[in-house]
Amino acid sequence: MTHFPEVPAFTGFNKPSRVEADVQDLDVQGVIPPELDGTFYRVQPEHQFPPKLGNDIAFNGDGMISMFRFKHGKVDYRQRWAKTDKWKLENAAGRALFGAYRNPLTDDEEVKGKIRGTANTNAYIHGGRLYALKEDSPALVMDPNSLETFGYTDFDGKMTGETFSAHPKTDPVTGNMCSFGYASKGVLTTDMTYYEVSPEGELLFEIWWQNPYYAMMHDFAITQDYALFPVMPMTSSWERLEAVKPHFGFDTSMPSYLAVVPRKPVTTAADIRWFKGPSCFAGHVMNAWNEGTKITLDLPVASNNMMPFFPDINDAPFDPVTGSTYLSRWTVDLSQNEEEYRSERLSNMIGEFPKYDDRVTGKKYRYGWLVVIDPSQPVEIKGGSAGGWVMNTLGFVDLETGAEQKYWVGPVSSIQEPCFIPRSPDAAEGDGWIVMVVNRLEERGSELLLFDALEIAKGPIATISIPVRLRFGLHGNWADAAATQSLEAA
Amino acid sequence: MTHFPEVPAFTGFNKPSRVEADVQDLDVQGVIPPELDGTFYRVQPEHQFPPKLGNDIAFNGDGMISMFRFKHGKVDYRQRWAKTDKWKLENAAGRALFGAYRNPLTDDEEVKGKIRGTANTNAYIHGGRLYALKEDSPALVMDPNSLETFGYTDFDGKMTGETFSAHPKTDPVTGNMCSFGYASKGVLTTDMTYYEVSPEGELLFEIWWQNPYYAMMHDFAITQDYALFPVMPMTSSWERLEAVKPHFGFDTSMPSYLAVVPRKPVTTAADIRWFKGPSCFAGHVMNAWNEGTKITLDLPVASNNMMPFFPDINDAPFDPVTGSTYLSRWTVDLSQNEEEYRSERLSNMIGEFPKYDDRVTGKKYRYGWLVVIDPSQPVEIKGGSAGGWVMNTLGFVDLETGAEQKYWVGPVSSIQEPCFIPRSPDAAEGDGWIVMVVNRLEERGSELLLFDALEIAKGPIATISIPVRLRFGLHGNWADAAATQSLEAA
Numbered sequence: 019m020t021h022f023p024e025v026p027a028f029t030g031f032n033k034p035s036r037v038e039a040d041v042q043d044l045d046v047q048g049v050i051p052p053e054l055d056g057t058f059y060r061v062q063p064e065h066q067f068p069p070k071l072g073n074d075i076a077f078n079g080d081g082m083i084s085m086f087r088f089k090h091g092k093v094d095y096r097q098r099w100a101k102t103d104k105w106k107l108e109n110a111a112g113r114a115l116f117g118a119y120r121n122p123l124t125d126d127e128e129v130k131g132k133i134r135g136t137a138n139t140n141a142y143i144h145g146g147r148l149y150a151l152k153e154d155s156p157a158l159v160m161d162p163n164s165l166e167t168f169g170y171t172d173f174d175g176k177m178t179g180e181t182f183s184a185h186p187k188t189d190p191v192t193g194n195m196c197s198f199g200y201a202s203k204g205v206l207t208t209d210m211t212y213y214e215v216s217p218e219g220e221l222l223f224e225i226w227w228q229n230p231y232y233a234m235m236h237d238f239a240i241t242q243d244y245a246l247f248p249v250m251p252m253t254s255s256w257e258r259l260e261a262v263k264p265h266f267g268f269d270t271s272m273p274s275y276l277a278v279v280p281r282k283p284v285t286t287a288a289d290i291r292w293f294k295g296p297s298c299f300a301g302h303v304m305n306a307w308n309e310g311t312k313i314t315l316d317l318p319v320a321s322n323n324m325m326p327f328f329p330d331i332n333d334a335p336f337d338p339v340t341g342s343t344y345l346s347r348w349t350v351d352l353s354q355n356e357e358e359y360r361s362e363r364l365s366n367m368i369g370e371f372p373k374y375d376d377r378v379t380g381k382k383y384r385y386g387w388l389v390v391i392d393p394s395q396p397v398e399i400k401g402g403s404a405g406g407w408v409m410n411t412l413g414f415v416d417l418e419t420g421a422e423q424k425y426w427v428g429p430v431s432s433i434q435e436p437c438f439i440p441r442s443p444d445a446a447e448g449d450g451w452i453v454m455v456v457n458r459l460e461e462r463g464s465e466l467l468l469f470d471a472l473e474i475a476k477g478p479i480a481t482i483s484i485p486v487r488l489r490f491g492l493h494g495n496w497a498d499a500a501a502t503q504s505l506e507a508a
Numbered sequence: 509m510t511h512f513p514e515v516p517a518f519t520g521f522n523k524p525s526r527v528e529a530d531v532q533d534l535d536v537q538g539v540i541p542p543e544l545d546g547t548f549y550r551v552q553p554e555h556q557f558p559p560k561l562g563n564d565i566a567f568n569g570d571g572m573i574s575m576f577r578f579k580h581g582k583v584d585y586r587q588r589w590a591k592t593d594k595w596k597l598e599n600a601a602g603r604a605l606f607g608a609y610r611n612p613l614t615d616d617e618e619v620k621g622k623i624r625g626t627a628n629t630n631a632y633i634h635g636g637r638l639y640a641l642k643e644d645s646p647a648l649v650m651d652p653n654s655l656e657t658f659g660y661t662d663f664d665g666k667m668t669g670e671t672f673s674a675h676p677k678t679d680p681v682t683g684n685m686c687s688f689g690y691a692s693k694g695v696l697t698t699d700m701t702y703y704e705v706s707p708e709g710e711l712l713f714e715i716w717w718q719n720p721y722y723a724m725m726h727d728f729a730i731t732q733d734y735a736l737f738p739v740m741p742m743t744s745s746w747e748r749l750e751a752v753k754p755h756f757g758f759d760t761s762m763p764s765y766l767a768v769v770p771r772k773p774v775t776t777a778a779d780i781r782w783f784k785g786p787s788c789f790a791g792h793v794m795n796a797w798n799e800g801t802k803i804t805l806d807l808p809v810a811s812n813n814m815m816p817f818f819p820d821i822n823d824a825p826f827d828p829v830t831g832s833t834y835l836s837r838w839t840v841d842l843s844q845n846e847e848e849y850r851s852e853r854l855s856n857m858i859g860e861f862p863k864y865d866d867r868v869t870g871k872k873y874r875y876g877w878l879v880v881i882d883p884s885q886p887v888e889i890k891g892g893s894a895g896g897w898v899m900n901t902l903g904f905v906d907l908e909t910g911a912e913q914k915y916w917v918g919p920v921s922s923i924q925e926p927c928f929i930p931r932s933p934d935a936a937e938g939d940g941w942i943v944m945v946v947n948r949l950e951e952r953g954s955e956l957l958l959f960d961a962l963e964i965a966k967g968p969i970a971t972i973s974i975p976v977r978l979r980f981g982l983h984g985n986w987a988d989a990a991a992t993q994s995l996e997a998a
Contacts (some may be wrong), residue, residue, distance in 0.1 A: 019540065019581055020533045033952065035975045040528040042601065043510045043557070050509065067533070092602070112533065112582070153741055305923045460525065462952050485525045486976060487952045498813060 020113075027076065027289050028400055031432070036064055036082070039486045044086075046093065048480035050468060051441075051451070054088040057162070057502055058139035058437060058453050058466070060494030066105055068468065071124060071382055075264070075327045076490050081137035081150050081158075084488065086453075086466060089499070093466070093482050096163035097143065098138035100124060100150035100158055107132060111372060115127035120154055120254070120265035122205060127468055134172060139184035143497035144195040145219040151184035153236060154201065162502040173221035179211035180204060184493065185237040185302070187379050193217040196281070200235035206254060208232050212279055213243050223283035227290055230275060234266055235327075236279040239315050240281065240307035240380045246315050247277040248300040248348070252328060267331035268323035270297045276359045278313060278477075293350050293359040299324045304345065304372035307382045311352035316417075318343035318370050318388070318446045321362065342368040345388065345415060365422060367413045368393070371435035375447050376495075384440045385448040385472070387412040387436045396429045409433050412454060414474045423475040428461040428465075434491040443498070448472050451479075453496065455488055464488040510603075512558045517566065521922070521949060522979065524573070526554055529976045531588045534576075535803035536583065538970035540958060541931075541941070544578040547652070547992055548927060548943050548956070549631035550984030552641065556595055560604040561614060565754075565817045566980050568609040570595050571627035571640050571648075573655055574978065576943075576956060577700075579989070583956070583972050588655035590627035590640035590648055597622060610744070610755035611643055612695060615845040617766040623660060629674035634708040635988035641674035643726060644691065644729075652992040659847050663711035669701035670694060674983065675727040675792070677869050683707040686735060686771070690725035696723050696744060697747050700904050702735050702769055713773035717780055720765060724756055724818075727797035730771065730870045736805050738790040738838070739765040740816060757821035758813035760787045766849045768787040768803060783840050783849040789814045793797070794835065797872045801842035806907075808833035808878070809851065810909055813990050832858040835878065837907060854911060856902045858883070861925040877926045886919045902944060904964045913965040917957075920949040924981040928961055933988070937964050941969075943986065945978055954978040 022028040063079025079098035086093050094131055099105055107129055108115050116134055117124025125134070135155025142149045156170040156177065171177075186197035186454035195215040202209040212225040228233070234252040238245060251272035254265050278291040289312040301324065304316040322340035323330060330336070345365040371387030388411035397408045409432055414423040429432055434455040441450040452469040463485045467478040512518040538681035553569025571590035576583050589595055597619055598605050606624055607614025615624070625645025634638045636651040646667065661667075674788055676687035685705040692699040702715040719725070724742040728735060741762035744755050768781040779845040791814065794806040796983040807917035812830035813820060818827070835855040840846055859878030887898045904913040917923055924945040931940040953975045957968040 019536045019538075022536055033973075033975070037527075037975050038530040038533050040978070041526050045512050045524060046509045047511055098815075109532070319982050461933070483523075485523070485527050486529070 020068060022065070024284070025073050027074060029339065031397070031457070032076070034065065034174065035487055036096060036490050037065065039095065039434060041095045043293040044093045044490055045483040046150070046341060046480055047483075048468070050088060050091045050480045050482075052091045052094065053441070054439065054451070056439070056496055056498040058086040058439075058494060058496050059143065059148065059453060060084050060102070060434065060491050061141045061468045062489045062491035063136065063138040065114075066099070066108055067112075068115040068118045071262075075119055077138070079136065079138055080423055081139070081152065081296065082150070083150060083160065085165060085490075086482070090380070095484060095486075096165055096487065099167075099289050100159055100160060101167035101187060102135050102137050102155075103170065105134060109373070118204065118262060118265070119496075121259045121262065122260050127243075135170075138492065140493040140495070142186055142495055143219050143501050144188060144215065145503070146503050147219065149186070149422055151182065153180055153184045156180070157182040161504045162497065163392060170392060173215065173219070175214060176217070177225075178224060179209070182213070182388055183235070183238065183481055186410065187238075187240045189240060190377050191242065194222065198235070198238055198245065198247070201232070202226070203485050206232050206256060206259075210235070210247070214281070225279060225285045227279070227287035227470070229489055230292070231272060231350035237302045239303040239309035239317075239405075241280060241306050241313060242309050242380050244313060245278065245279040246283055246303075246313065247308050248303070248317060249275040249277060250300045251297055252299070252323070252325070253331070264328050266325075266328035268325075269297070269331045270322060270329060270334070272297055273302065274298050274317065276350065278350065278352065283448050286467070294357055295348075295359050298322075299341070299343065301343070301370060302372055304386050305374045305379065305383050307380055308487060309382070313350050313352065315348045316364065316372070316386070317348065318372055319344060320344075341507060342391070343370050347385065366422070367422065369413050371409075371436055373436050375440060375450070377439050377440060380449050383447060384416060384418045385418065386415045387438065387452055387474070388415070389433055389435060390424060392424065392426060395426050411471070412436055412452070412474050414472075423473075425469070425474045425477060427456050428458065432457050432490075435493055437494050437496050439496045455491055462487070509526070510558060512555070513563055513987070515563050517564060518555075521624060521947070524555060524568070524580065525606050525807060525977055526556065527587060527976050528589060529585065530586045534585055535973040536970055537973075538958070539684070540578060540581045540583065540970045540972075542581045543931070543978070544929065546578060546929070546939070546986055546988040548929075548984060548986050549633065549638065549931065550574050550924065550945060550981050551590070551628055551631045552979045552981035553626065553628040554979060555604075556589070556598055558757050559763060559886040561752075562698045563877060565609055566630070569626065569628055571629070571642065572641060572658045574981075575632050575636075575655060576972070581935065585687050585974060585976075586655055587976065589657075592625050592627050592648055593659035593660065593942065594626060595625045600911060608744050608752060608755070611749045611752065614752060614846050615651065615748050616864050619743070625660075628982065629982040629986070632676055632985055633675070633991050634678060634705065635707050636993050639676070641672065642660045644671055646670070647672040650654050652987065653948070663705065663709070663710055663717045666711035666714075666783055667703060669699070669716075672703070672976065673725070673728065675710075677728075677730045678866065679730060680867050680871070684712065686730045688725070689737065690719070691722070692716070696746060696749075700725070700737070704771070708762035714768060714935045715775045717769070718832065720782070724926060727792045729793040729807075731796050731798035732770060732870050733801060734803060735769040735771055736793075736796050736803065737767040737769065738805070738807060739767060740790045741787055741819070742789070742813070742815070745891065751875035752819050756815075758789070758815075758818060760812065762787055764790065766805065766840065768840065771796070781842060784847055784851050785838075785851060788812075789831070789833065791833070791860060792862055794865045795873050797870055799872070804842050805838045806854065806862070807836060807838065808862055809836040810834075814860075832881070833860050835859055835862065837877065851995065854907065854956040855905050857914070861899075863926050863928055865928050865930065865940070867930060868937050873937060874906060875907045876905045876907065877942055877961070877964070878905070879923055882914065885916050887997060897966065902926055902959070902964050903943070904962075915964045915967060916958070917946050918948065922947050922980070925983055928983050945981055947978055978986070
């Protein structure tokens, strides 16, 4: 009998959903600007089957893609599984075959050597393809309209690394999709790869190097000339995997690094500059740019581990205070003989899931948005979202004036990563909207909120009812209508 | 902008859903007997678009079919619109074109003369076809597996009436689907038709006659030799429709009737026997049989109107006490010169949505199940279900011993029509299970409960989580796997 375990990860706010759905013309309160013509994609981890080991973390769920198609002031909704190799094998078996997160030692014999990816972390559009992404595996290609899965790609054999990050960035100047892999030669390897993929989908070049230690390399940044990699001591080992401990553990005894990789086909490991810093937690990046040799990288940083489900490697108790992330700025100057990066705090909001106007990727920019945890607001969610945080507030920063705005969504609500939508291709930076999923405990579904991007404190201009209950979601992106023509199944 | 009115019919418990969904392998608590191999179909009214006139009754929603496929102890769920002509016209327009329930005077000019049916009342399997049914229009044919809509049928032109009841009965002896129409020559006409359709889908014969007055003819019964039609004074007129009053109004000044129609191709109006009774409300029937000329019909009856949304024709206030329905037995003997039917109460439970073991249709039978309103139980549902009743209890009657059982589903819950599933084709009457939808206000979805049919008081043997919120539903049926082979699109 298929029955999910009655544990916090699968009950209450986190109850399984597993719904493939279509709803035309969602109910809208307020007004959707009629010029909005495109699609918001996002992904949530969802276990297709009860976890093999009896309990699990959200990050190990299978990818379920939601798309919201905006046109003529109406919104259509579609949701489909990202049908990874793992999903198909388990679907055929009618049960979970793969075990713990990033631990192949816990898998059934019959699936040894199969790609373990869940495609549960990001839904990214480039070159007319929808990429469903998980950092431990190749990119899964889907049709951006039907959400049909085509399968993993190695870019016609040109991608020789085993993994493709869930956080590619598209360079607005070249149109290239810039991405990377870690554990590129397999689980726990320190091998790194950097890739650029042309707008036509051709992998243009790879760069290979080694990290100083094995680390969760979740996100990175690009500038016009460099790719930037924060390295922080969220690490692992075969000993951990053999003991079936959580894959990652945080090691406060190890330093952090910033790697600066020239974005050139001729780059080798020797061309990479490394800058050291104290042990810290750096998950997602906001944006970065370089002015000649001077490099600026903005990212939320915590002074200690922010993920309670990946505990301290020496079993120190989780500390939510030092685990709080604040938008920070790391700077280096390549022309100086610096060995350390400089860090300064940009905001006192506890914030993560940073987003900005994608059209200024790699350039000096002004505006950012974050999911904020506002401890001053009451919380009434039983079960919370993954990890126990309640992400209850949308935050906005104007990095030029230092002005900030916040919008609190209420005591029974949890929000997900915001996404910026430009008003038009050539609108000024920040001129547009923010779209964001909110789950409310008391509602028998979810909502999509639409804000004027520079006026979030005024509250949403439109509330779009999603009659299907969404779960804790990870990342999402907006694509203008022109970017989402259906692929022919190849 | 598509926004549903913020009125009780479309908020809280009655919030629009409109979800076409697929979920494989629903979560099950308890045990589903592995021998269960077939499908439970049910339908809920759902407005595709906000109602044209600003508010509406549930009965005017578009049909949304849910199917639950049981096999090997697992359950798959699929939900699709019944795509009526009305649904397609409105879908293309992006808004409601048809107005009030059964009132063509309120429709847009462009859809005058189009079939107004919503297919929102029953989902019935016969001869490999799924029929989505609404009593004001022909039967809509759908594929029983994909739930693809094929369209309305007039049975190769052999059905000359305009309407086909939502409550056909399958004669277990002949395999014929027995059905009828009312308003068979159009809105408000008193013309009646009776049909029998062979297991191969051939319409075998029609009988035409006139009712004594225009009345809601929602259900009927068959015995081995007769078709039985309760006629009650839920009536209407062009004056009501011109004034855009609710289509039906209840007239306590008019008598009720029982019409007895011989189930023979040669029957004419002159062969029909009419028996009179007091004004009363008779909605659904349980079952009926005849022993020679002696006819027995069991049905829930109220002494006055039970539907507050179809008010008293003279605007008398709705009375929930006299509007309560009790399972009753009407009897007549055709060999006597009787002018009135006899009526006796069989149960003191307030019950409607009567169901029994379909294999004894038209035969003397022993067991029945009903949706019961138990006023002794606390109620905590804001918004309630359609009409304001809270149907909170499953009831069971043993008509041989008089024994009764009840199962209360809790203060925040509303149930829907139960459905009997035989353990095997030749199992004894009542040997099997009851399946029933329950909506719980606090849950972010719905449930399907499975009971041992003769032991409902023990509570469900399995609770199947439906992660999509179902709405107030009407009727449903079970079909063994053999009965639901896919039709080829004709």
